[in-house]
Amino acid sequence: MWWRLARSAFEKGKGAGNRRALRKVVAAGREPGLIAYVGGAPAGWCSVAPREEFPVLSRSRVLAPVDDRSVWSVVCFFVAKPFRRTGLTAALIEGALAHARKRGASIVEGYPVEPGRGAMPDAFAWTGLASSFRAAGFVEVARRSATRPVMRFYL
Numbered sequence: 001m002w003w004r005l006a007r008s009a010f011e012k013g014k015g016a017g018n019r020r021a022l023r024k025v026v027a028a029g030r031e032p033g034l035i036a037y038v039g040g041a042p043a044g045w046c047s048v049a050p051r052e053e054f055p056v057l058s059r060s061r062v063l064a065p066v067d068d069r070s071v072w073s074v075v076c077f078f079v080a081k082p083f084r085r086t087g088l089t090a091a092l093i094e095g096a097l098a099h100a101r102k103r104g105a106s107i108v109e110g111y112p113v114e115p116g117r118g119a120m121p122d123a124f125a126w127t128g129l130a131s132s133f134r135a136a137g138f139v140e141v142a143r144r145s146a147t148r149p150v151m152r153f154y155l
Contacts, residue, residue, distance in 0.1 A: 002056070002075075002076065003047070003054035003055075003056045003057060003073075003075045003076065004021070004025070004053060004054060004055070004056070006055075006056075007056075030049070030053070031049070031099075032047060032049060032053075033045055033046050033047040033048055033049070034046045034048060034092060034095045034096060034099060036079075036083075036088055036091060036092055036095070038083060038088070042080075043079065043080050043082075043083040043088060044077065044078060044079040044080065044083060044088045044089070044091075044092055045077065045078040045079075045092075046074060046076070046077050046092035046093070046095065046096050047074070047075045047076045047077075048072060048073065048074045048075075048096040048099055048100060048108075049072065049073065050070070050071075050072050050073070050105075051065070051070075051071050051072065051073045051109065053073075054073055054075055057073060057075070057111075061144060062144045062145045062148050063111050063144075063148070063150060064144075066109075066141050066142045066150055066152075069107055070105075070106070070107070071105070071107040071108065071109045071152070072096075072100040072103075072105040072107070072108045072109070073108070073109050073110075073111070074093065074096045074108060074109070074110045074111075074128070075111060075127065076126050076127055076128075077089055077092060077125075077126060077127070077128050078126065079092075089128060089129075089132050090132055090135060090136060093110070093128070093132060093133065093136045094136060096108065097136070097153060097155065100155065101155045105155060106154070106155050107152055107153070107154055107155065108138075108152065108153045108155065109141075109150060109151065109152050109153075110127075110128060110133045110138055110150075110151045110152075110153075111127050111128075111148065111149075111150060111151075112125075112127050112128040112129050112130045112132065112133050112148075112149065112151065113125060113127055113128070113129060113130065113147055113148060114129070114130035114131075114146075114147050114148070114149055115129070115147065116146075116147065130149055130151065133151045133153075134151075136153065137153055138151040138152060138153045139151060139152060139153075
């Protein structure tokens with residue numbers, strides 16, 4: 001819900017409140033993302049939807065719209081610890097592209113981090129790593145921050 005709510009609403013709803021808010025999104029018939037399964041058990045999550053569903057993006061100087069084209073956005077990932085560094089993020093990106101394509105999208109954006117030298121703790125890579133998006137065929141279309149490119153995949 002980080003990208004769907006004003007910061008004050010997100011902070012106020014932390015925990016149970018934000019879970020209820022996400023359930024309302026699903027109950028309204030919207031698909032807020034994808035779940036990856038390994039051996040029949042959930043192992044990861046990717047939030048993907050039309051950009052309009054993530055109003056926080058428009059309020060960001062760094063992630064503001066690049067142009068007036070209609071895009072879908074991949075805004076966050078969660079991969080359970082046992083499945084990190086196994087390629088699950090790449091599979092989620094591929095799934096997000098297929099999901100958006102099936103629903104008529106022509107452009108999918110990602111807002112990953114591009115760490116400087118050295119390793120980045122997993123907790124800070126929840127929007128994905130630029131290298132994962134590049135490997136999936138995304139291209140950088142804007143960079144308003146040294147560590148946060150705006151990347152696109154043209155379907």
